[in-house]
Amino acid sequence: MQNSKNHIDVHKELVKFSEFLKKKNLKITGQRLLVAQKIFSTKEHFRVEDLFDLLKDKKDEISRATVYRTVALLVESGQLTEHDFGQNSKFYEFCSTSQYHHDHIVCLDCGNIEEFHDERIEKIQKEVIKKYDYTLVDHSLNLYGRCNQLKETGTCSKKKK
Amino acid sequence: MQNSKNHIDVHKELVKFSEFLKKKNLKITGQRLLVAQKIFSTKEHFRVEDLFDLLKDKKDEISRATVYRTVALLVESGQLTEHDFGQNSKFYEFCSTSQYHHDHIVCLDCGNIEEFHDERIEKIQKEVIKKYDYTLVDHSLNLYGRCNQLKETGTCSKKKK
DNA sequence: GTTGTTGCAAAAGATTTGCATCCAT
DNA sequence: ATGGATGCAAATCTTTTGCAACAAC
Numbered sequence: 001m002q003n004s005k006n007h008i009d010v011h012k013e014l015v016k017f018s019e020f021l022k023k024k025n026l027k028i029t030g031q032r033l034l035v036a037q038k039i040f041s042t043k044e045h046f047r048v049e050d051l052f053d054l055l056k057d058k059k060d061e062i063s064r065a066t067v068y069r070t071v072a073l074l075v076e077s078g079q080l081t082e083h084d085f086g087q088n089s090k091f092y093e094f095c096s097t098s099q100y101h102h103d104h105i106v107c108l109d110c111g112n113i114e115e116f117h118d119e120r121i122e123k124i125q126k127e128v129i130k131k132y133d134y135t136l137v138d139h140s141l142n143l144y145g146r147c148n149q150l151k152e153t154g155t156c157s158k159k160k161k
Numbered sequence: 162m163q164n165s166k167n168h169i170d171v172h173k174e175l176v177k178f179s180e181f182l183k184k185k186n187l188k189i190t191g192q193r194l195l196v197a198q199k200i201f202s203t204k205e206h207f208r209v210e211d212l213f214d215l216l217k218d219k220k221d222e223i224s225r226a227t228v229y230r231t232v233a234l235l236v237e238s239g240q241l242t243e244h245d246f247g248q249n250s251k252f253y254e255f256c257s258t259s260q261y262h263h264d265h266i267v268c269l270d271c272g273n274i275e276e277f278h279d280e281r282i283e284k285i286q287k288e289v290i291k292k293y294d295y296t297l298v299d300h301s302l303n304l305y306g307r308c309n310q311l312k313e314t315g316t317c318s319k320k321k322k
Numbered sequence: 323g324t325t326g327t328t329g330c331a332a333a334a335g336a337t338t339t340g341c342a343t344c345c346a347t
Numbered sequence: 348a349t350g351g352a353t354g355c356a357a358a359t360c361t362t363t364t365g366c367a368a369c370a371a372c
Contacts, residue, residue, distance in 0.1 A: 027346050027351060049336075063354045068337065086245045086301070088362085089336060105293055116289055124282055125304055132266055132275055134306030140247070141302045143286055145295030188326055188371050210361075224329045229362065249337085250361060 008094060010040045013079060020077035031062045035070040036079075045083065045091045045113050085113070085142060103141040109150050169255060171201045174240060181238035192223045196231040197240075206244065206252045206274050246274070246303060264302040270311050 017036050018028050038055055039046075052067045071092060074080040081095040085106050091113075101122070105114040121141065129136040178197050179189050199216055200207075213228045232253060235241040242256040246267050252274075262283070266275040282302065290297040 025351085029346070029352065031353070047336090065338080065355080066353060069352085082247075084245050084247045086243075105290060105295060107295065108298055114293055116293065118285055118289055121282055121285055124279055124285075128277055128279055129266065129304050129306050132277065133309045134266060134268065134304070135309060135312070136304060136306050137269055138305040139303060140305075142300060143290050143295070143297060144299040144301075145290050145297050148294045148296060151296070186326085190327065190371070192328070208361090226330080226363080227328060230327090 008040050008096075010037060013040045013094075013096075017074065017077055017079060021073070026073070031066050032070050032073070034058065034062060035067055036074060039071075039074065039080065039092075040094060042094070045093045047089045047091055049089065051092075084140065086144075103143070105143045105145060107147045108144055109146050112147070169201050169257075171198060174201045174255075174257075178235065178238055178240060182234070187234070192227050193231050193234070195219065195223060196228055197235060200232075200235065200241065200253075201255060203255070206254045208250045208252055210250065212253075244303075245301065247305075264304070266304045266306060268308045269305055270307050273308070 014033060014036055017032075021028050021032070035051070035055065038051065042051075042054070048068055048071055051071070052062075052064050055062050055067065071080065075082055075092070079094065079096075080092045083091040083093060083104065085091055085104070100117050102115040102117045103121070105116060107113070125139055126136060175194060175197060178193075182189050182193070196212070196216065199212065203212075203215070209229055209232055212232070213223075213225050216223050216228065232241065236243055236253070240255065240257075241253045244252040244254060244265065246252055246265070261278050263276040263278045264282070266277060268274070286300055287297060
């Protein structure tokens with residue numbers, strides 16, 4: 001894991017979330033902070049169900065509904081991005097404004113998700129959308145592949161679970 | 162609608178599907194042909210529920226289960242592509258081998274879906290995936306935007322429903 | 323006749339929601 | 348005190364599946 005999410009300043013993000021809540025006249029509750037903290041301490045792309053399971057460890061379990069509701073708030077606050085990798089459930093990922101936008105490579109064998117950024121593609125996208133007379137709001141680019149390591153050696157260090 | 166799907170040779174595609182079924186020792190049934198025919202006569206990107214509703218008009222309604230099962234077969238036969246535009250349900254689209262691969266622009270206002278193809282992006286993708294040591298199987302690129310026509314004139318000719 | 327297919331209703335999986343109770347402010 | 352939050356269970360939505368009756372080969 002060499003991604004930038006190893007260095008999340010959890011405290012800073014919690015403050016940011018709290019300010020977001022305050023600004024919207026929403027309450028800063030223990031459950032919300034626990035969910036947010038767990039997310040900010042998580043480097044991976046995760047599904048809400050994964051997060052719910054992780055939070056089960058805590059002495060006071062947080063309800064599934066609250067976890068879903070808090071994730072939605074964090075998307076709204078701009079601290080989480082939602083991704084759709086063509087599976088049944090959505091994936092979420094911490095996102096900071098200081099980070100480069102990135103796209104994903106999804107391994108069909110391992111389930112591993114890699115991030116990449118290519119400025120040339122970003123530029124062409126802007127060109128394309130302009131040509132079709134739209135204003136670009138967002139985009140998603142996923143490359144689905146099979147990792148060569150697995151193909152060649154029969155095992156794959158990236159394999160999950 | 163200026164897309165290539167106005168010119169689907171329905172008969173040819175039905176033959177192709179029948180051959181696929183035969184090869185797999187599956188049966189050529191009235192329901193399967195009706196579902197396939199309806200799809201090949203449809204130019205748009207559709208969801209299975211849309212298709213099911215369309216087929217309700219027919220005197221003999223085809224069950225939802227059969228529609229889902231037939232769509233899966235058509236994906237397998239290579240005559241349908243599955244897309245995920247970040248909504249709850251999947252979209253499907255006729256695809257012929259003679260067609261260029263294309264990506265999508267999804268309008269967040271209209272719901273309109275435009276197709277585009279940019280060879281430069283395709284090329285860069287191949288380069289990227291190689292660098293990360295994967296074998297590219299598939300990819301999806303969606304640009305989400307707001308159409309300028311709507312923004313400027315208050316109406317939009319592409320608006321659905 | 324055999325084997326795969328259909329329709330139905332139930333199941334499954336993800337996510338949302340109504341509501342009574344509870345808690346942050 | 349009061350307006351928003353929580354937990355629970357029920358509801359929704361999409362898609363899948365088990366099974367008995369049925370149709371294609």
